Amino acid sequence: MEARSFISGFCSNPIINNPIQNPSKASFPTVPSYSNQVSFKTIYSLSWKLDSLEYKLQCRSSLQKVEAVSGDTESQKSGDRKKNLAVFVSGGGSNFRSIHKAIVEGSVEGEIVVLVTNKPGDIRLLKHSIVYEGVNAPKYEMDTDFVSDIRAKAIISIEVVGLVQNDGSSSTKVKPSAYKPANVNESKVLNEVVCNYLVQARFSMGSGCGGAEYARDNNIPVILFPGMKEQPDGLSANDLVTTLRRYKIDFILLAGYLKLIPVELVRAYPRLILNIHPSLLPAFGGKGYYGMKVHQAVIASGARYSGPTIHFVDEHYDTGRILAQRVVPVLTNDTADELAARVLQQVFELIPPHFAALAFLYTAIIWNGSEVVSISEHQLYVEVAEALCEERIVWREDGVPLIRNKENPSYYK
Numbered sequence: 240m241e242a243r244s245f246i247s248g249f250c251s252n253p254i255i256n257n258p259i260q261n262p263s264k265a266s267f268p269t270v271p272s273y274s275n276q277v278s279f280k281t282i283y284s285l286s287w288k289l290d291s292l293e294y295k296l297q298c299r300s301s302l303q304k305v306e307a308v309s310g311d312t313e314s315q316k317s318g319d320r321k322k323n324l325a326v327f328v329s330g331g332g333s334n335f336r337s338i339h340k341a342i343v344e345g346s347v348e349g350e351i352v353v354l355v356t357n358k359p360g361d362i363r364l365l366k367h368s369i370v371y372e373g374v375n376a377p378k379y380e381m382d383t384d385f386v387s388d389i390r391a392k393a394i395i396s397i398e399v400v401g402l403v404q405n406d407g408s409s410s411t412k413v414k415p416s417a418y419k420p421a422n423v424n425e426s427k428v429l430n431e432v433v434c435n436y437l438v439q440a441r442f443s444m445g446s447g448c449g450g451a452e453y454a455r456d457n458n459i460p461v462i463l464f465p466g467m468k469e470q471p472d473g474l475s476a477n478d479l480v481t482t483l484r485r486y487k488i489d490f491i492l493l494a495g496y497l498k499l500i501p502v503e504l505v506r507a508y509p510r511l512i513l514n515i516h517p518s519l520l521p522a523f524g525g526k527g528y529y530g531m532k533v534h535q536a537v538i539a540s541g542a543r544y545s546g547p548t549i550h551f552v553d554e555h556y557d558t559g560r561i562l563a564q565r566v567v568p569v570l571t572n573d574t575a576d577e578l579a580a581r582v583l584q585q586v587f588e589l590i591p592p593h594f595a596a597l598a599f600l601y602t603a604i605i606w607n608g609s610e611v612v613s614i615s616e617h618q619l620y621v622e623v624a625e626a627l628c629e630e631r632i633v634w635r636e637d638g639v640p641l642i643r644n645k646e647n648p649s650y651y652k
């Protein structure tokens with residue numbers, strides 16, 4: 240939102256003829272762009288002289304410096320030091336992976352120094368060679384349990400065992416090969432595979448937390464929280480705070496973490512913990528609303544729109560200040576998986592039904608009718624992570640967090 244339009248409701252031209260009758264004549268002062276400044280306290284004083292019946296609307300905008308949200312004072316002093324991030328996951332960690340990918344590519348000026356999960360245990364091969372038959376366009380009935388199972392579990396490997404052209408003829412153009420989850424984002428190869436062929440793939444699946452598996456593969460330390468009787472090496476709330484302090488964490492990102500963050504951590508990191516929720520909060524949030532349950536509730540309600548919300552975390556589920564949202568349509572024949580895929584991928588054009596499954600599985604692959612582009616819920620979190628690490632998150636005086644535009648500091652959203 241441009242700062243000028245932001246204050247349009249607060250301040251008009253200092254002296255205008257009868258502001259009540261001629262609001263359209265109001266012109267707005269150009270607000271100087273102040274970094275970290277978003278608080279506009281406007282004082283009106285209305286005075287008039289009876290004889291001239293001239294109204295003067297004195298309007299002064301006083302800018303109060305508002306410290307940008309950042310880590311501890313050290314990180315503010317440090318200026319451009321990379322921000323230390325802790326990410327919390329419970330499942331496959333698709334948002335975590337996207338943020339990590341953006342860090343590796345250099346678009347996020349941060350470093351994920353620790354991953355926290357409530358899911359213990361190494362990956363054990365639970366099932367293997369589930370042949371996921373190539374599906375027949377035009378209508379594909381998604382096996383919800385199968386897809387939910389896939390997303391919840393760590394996909395250890397995906398082996399493309401066959402490629403069938405849409406017309407049923409087999410293809411020799413692209414040789415089937417084994418894909419590790421880390422490779423599924425090789426968009427060129429997948430572009431070829433997902434766009435042009437029906438894919439038959441074998442999935443080897445494991446238990447545990449795919450996000451933790453990805454962290455281990457990328458040499459990111461994994462810690463267990465909360466501690467429970469069946470997992471004694473899990474941390475207590477106070478130990479978690481101590482550990483994160485030791486890592487010098489600046490920001491905490493919840494990315495599909497399914498446990499309540501304790502008040503000790505919320506108070507230790509005020510306005511520094513973000514969460515992504517797959518509905519337009521405050522709708523369809525709170526205890527019991529997570530994962531596919533959210534999308535099922537949205538569809539059952541008849542809501543016409545849904546979409547991801549990124550919000551600051553307070554002591555309760557999903558009640559913290561909202562920072563960013565995206566809107567996607569709920570289509571009349573949506574299944575929860577198709578809605579989840581759209582919210583994840585924030586896509587308006589429907590991808591061909593028979594790609595929905597694969598796109599959903601890969602969570603970051605989307606067909607825009609001509610080619611695979613990776614648009615996703617994850618894009619929103621990456622944009623927020625970029626703003627966080629560049630200290631472009633600021634708080635309006637009324638407590639609403641805003642993201643300052645990178646190119647034009649006068650714009651906020």
Ligand SMILES: Nc1nc2c(c(=O)[nH]1)N[C@@H](CN(C=O)c1ccc(C(=O)N[C@@H](CCC(=O)O)C(=O)O)cc1)CN2
Binds near residue numbers: 493505529553555558
């Ligand atoms: N203090 C906070 N902690 C967490 C928040 C938050 O806003 N404040 N967000 C959640 C993430 N989330 C929605 O975005 C969410 C996660 C889980 C639940 C839930 O009902 N969980 C179940 C247990 C589920 C399980 O163990 O598999 C429960 O508590 O009974 C609701 C919302 C993360 N933490």
Ligand SMILES: NCC(=O)N[C@@H]1O[C@H](COP(=O)([O-])[O-])[C@@H](O)[C@H]1O
Binds near residue numbers: 329330515529583
């Ligand atoms: N209420 C929290 C919640 O439902 N979060 C949602 O869980 C999914 C986790 O996916 P992942 O297993 O790929 O990380 C994500 O879609 C996220 O929005």
